Amino acid sequence: LKAAAAGRMRSLALVPLLAAASWGWMPSPAGSGRAWRAARAPGTLGIAATPPEGERLRQARLRLAEVQGRIPIGSSEMNASISLEDFSSVPKTSFREISYKVAEPSKRYDPVEAEQLLFAQPLRWTVRNVQLFVPLGYFVVNVVMDLLMDREKEMRHRRAKELLGILSGLGPAIIKGGQVLSSRPDLLPNEYLVELAKLQDRVPAFANDEAYAQVEAELGRPFSEVFELVRPDPIAAASIGQVYKARLRLNGEMVAVKVQRPRCEEVIALDLYILRWYAGVVNVIFRAFKRDVDAQGIIDDFGELIYREIDYRAEAVNARRFAELYAQLPDVFVPKVYTEYTTSKVLTMEWVDGVSLVDAQGLARDGLEASALVDTLVQCSLRQVLENGFFHADPHPGNLCVDAANGGRLIYYDFGMMDEFTPQVRKGLVNLIFGIYEADVKGTLDALQQMGILRQGTDRFAVEKVARTFLNEFSQTLTSGGPWVSQLDKEEQKRIRRERRARLGEDLLSVGNDVPFRFPPTFTFVFRAFTTLDGIGKGLDKKYDLTRLAQPFLQELLDLRDGSFSLSVLKSTAKTVGLRPQDIAATVQQPRKVEYVEDVVRRLEEGDLKLRVRVLDSERNFEKLMLVQGNMFNLLAATVFLNVGMALRMSGAPGGANLVLSKVALVLAGVFGLQVPAGLLKVRALEKRFASLGINAK
Numbered sequence: 001l002k003a004a005a006a007g008r009m010r011s012l013a014l015v016p017l018l019a020a021a022s023w024g025w026m027p028s029p030a031g032s033g034r035a036w037r038a039a040r041a042p043g044t045l046g047i048a049a050t051p052p053e054g055e056r057l058r059q060a061r062l063r064l065a066e067v068q069g070r071i072p073i074g075s076s077e078m079n080a081s082i083s084l085e086d087f088s089s090v091p092k093t094s095f096r097e098i099s100y101k102v103a104e105p106s107k108r109y110d111p112v113e114a115e116q117l118l119f120a121q122p123l124r125w126t127v128r129n130v131q132l133f134v135p136l137g138y139f140v141v142n143v144v145m146d147l148l149m150d151r152e153k154e155m156r157h158r159r160a161k162e163l164l165g166i167l168s169g170l171g172p173a174i175i176k177g178g179q180v181l182s183s184r185p186d187l188l189p190n191e192y193l194v195e196l197a198k199l200q201d202r203v204p205a206f207a208n209d210e211a212y213a214q215v216e217a218e219l220g221r222p223f224s225e226v227f228e229l230v231r232p233d234p235i236a237a238a239s240i241g242q243v244y245k246a247r248l249r250l251n252g253e254m255v256a257v258k259v260q261r262p263r264c265e266e267v268i269a270l271d272l273y274i275l276r277w278y279a280g281v282v283n284v285i286f287r288a289f290k291r292d293v294d295a296q297g298i299i300d301d302f303g304e305l306i307y308r309e310i311d312y313r314a315e316a317v318n319a320r321r322f323a324e325l326y327a328q329l330p331d332v333f334v335p336k337v338y339t340e341y342t343t344s345k346v347l348t349m350e351w352v353d354g355v356s357l358v359d360a361q362g363l364a365r366d367g368l369e370a371s372a373l374v375d376t377l378v379q380c381s382l383r384q385v386l387e388n389g390f391f392h393a394d395p396h397p398g399n400l401c402v403d404a405a406n407g408g409r410l411i412y413y414d415f416g417m418m419d420e421f422t423p424q425v426r427k428g429l430v431n432l433i434f435g436i437y438e439a440d441v442k443g444t445l446d447a448l449q450q451m452g453i454l455r456q457g458t459d460r461f462a463v464e465k466v467a468r469t470f471l472n473e474f475s476q477t478l479t480s481g482g483p484w485v486s487q488l489d490k491e492e493q494k495r496i497r498r499e500r501r502a503r504l505g506e507d508l509l510s511v512g513n514d515v516p517f518r519f520p521p522t523f524t525f526v527f528r529a530f531t532t533l534d535g536i537g538k539g540l541d542k543k544y545d546l547t548r549l550a551q552p553f554l555q556e557l558l559d560l561r562d563g564s565f566s567l568s569v570l571k572s573t574a575k576t577v578g579l580r581p582q583d584i585a586a587t588v589q590q591p592r593k594v595e596y597v598e599d600v601v602r603r604l605e606e607g608d609l610k611l612r613v614r615v616l617d618s619e620r621n622f623e624k625l626m627l628v629q630g631n632m633f634n635l636l637a638a639t640v641f642l643n644v645g646m647a648l649r650m651s652g653a654p655g656g657a658n659l660v661l662s663k664v665a666l667v668l669a670g671v672f673g674l675q676v677p678a679g680l681l682k683v684r685a686l687e688k689r690f691a692s693l694g695i696n697a698k
Helices: 002-022 055-067 111-119 122-148 152-168 172-181 190-200 208-219 264-288 295-309 312-326 360-365 370-388 423-437 441-450 460-480 490-514 522-540 551-559 565-577 581-588 590-606 616-651 657-692
Strands: 025-027 034-036 227-229 241-248 254-260 346-350 390-392 400-403 409-412 418-420
Touching (some): 111 122, 111 264, 122 152, 122 264, 152 172, 172 264, 208 254, 208 346, 264 295, 295 522, 360 370, 360 522, 370 390, 370 423, 370 522, 390 522, 423 460, 441 460, 581 590
Antiparallel strands (some): 025 034, 227 241, 241 254, 400 409
């Protein structure tokens, strides 16, 4: 990036002109003053404050207003009397600052409303709880037994297969939840991630008669009157609906008809209500182990996403918006949506024959180059997240194909799961990438704070030390062109990790204890998208390396940081020569800072100031001591209540007050007694953590 910036320094003579253009001020055609225009990238839309030039221009302006969220979705498709004068006073901006919003469903997910409604129907959620709890509870018991018997790693692959089988039969929301979990390596081991990823193509279809009845109810006409089936059975079945290949009776065009499962929303609402309750329990458990995982927030975010997915009208709007942003790319294709045959439960799209991205033989047969496909996929995905913040959150192989008949274009299907980033988070992501590539520790951590991942007020000393080590390793590997640690053999990986733990053990422990990081629910779906992308890339190209493939695109981000290339060059030059505003301010304020340091030293000498020293070794010992003391207290309390309960039961008359008190004492004995094995597990886990970091536990 530095080399790219240096190469572009030759263009500094054009900076004034580029700066004027980037701010969007251009002479008006009529010569009367200056007219505003939106700076934009290729393929994005801008609004010019010029007189109307026809229906096409009016549609373009309305669509931009839609993606900015300033007018209702669908306004550009109607003959609505919306005055274009409303857009003449838009403030100066660049396309980087435009927030491309995901289409909202007609009915939004409201966890409070769902709780009020379903809590009054105890029979429904009790039966569903039994359907969910019996298989999942049995699975959890098996995992706990594996942990107690110290065989969890050996049994992990088998348990992952069991979990896949259980989730496959529990309905759309649970299947979707499993798909989301398949992208959470911070929550589950790799064996579980591999098995849960199979939920993408292991969903049973529902009856054809039910699908035809659904289409007739939605379109108001029999299925056979609108469509002519090419195949009688669905060509694909997913958690929300299934797809039929058909031909339009009206004009003979080939289409894909997606039909939603019956009672889909009803089942999903009930499952989300139950999952949210269990997520609250999970939050309590994680807090007990000093892990800050907002499981309820993840369920709420998941609920919003799945409610968008079950409204096919919203999906149609998202498909059109995605096409406006990316379909102009020569290697990307988005099928057309037939809005007249689309409702909230039926979606009709253009049929495009394609080859699956995981069909290596089919790709080779059609002469398609895997590395070119991977490059297209990576570049388009990065543009979605970093440029526009409007991205496909479910790019698994079932939603992506290759158009072999037209030069190997990448075809995007299924726009139900779309998500968005605010401009602030997007800018934080860009700053994070630059910080990592420039090995700028402070800039990296500042970007993490800007994105809401690093907590405000965190003690950053240990975090910076750990980050500096990893950034230096990353920079050295990137410069040398050598393999990453994950690409080395297992013995070499273990050696590097041992050296790293020996060097950073205390700091890693400090970071783990402080829990300075949190994982906002929105990033779940970004992580899922890029995890899926990584799997596709490695399947297509053995030399796949996302980091190196992203470098050409990241060089283009030089102008994304500040809204224009010229401004980025000016800021980079000012940083190099020390002429940034903060550099000038530091120089001017230097005498005052020297005076302040002198005052602090004098007060230290006089004993007016006290130093707060953090002794990590003592913290470690106190942490273990508190766990041991807690176990001793629980054991003692359980013993006391057990003795009291037995004594009261032996001395009291049947049905007397002593019998009631003895039952209370025995219950309390059970409560405290159950905490003893949990406490022992905590001590054992802590000792294992010390050992993994090369720290001797005392």
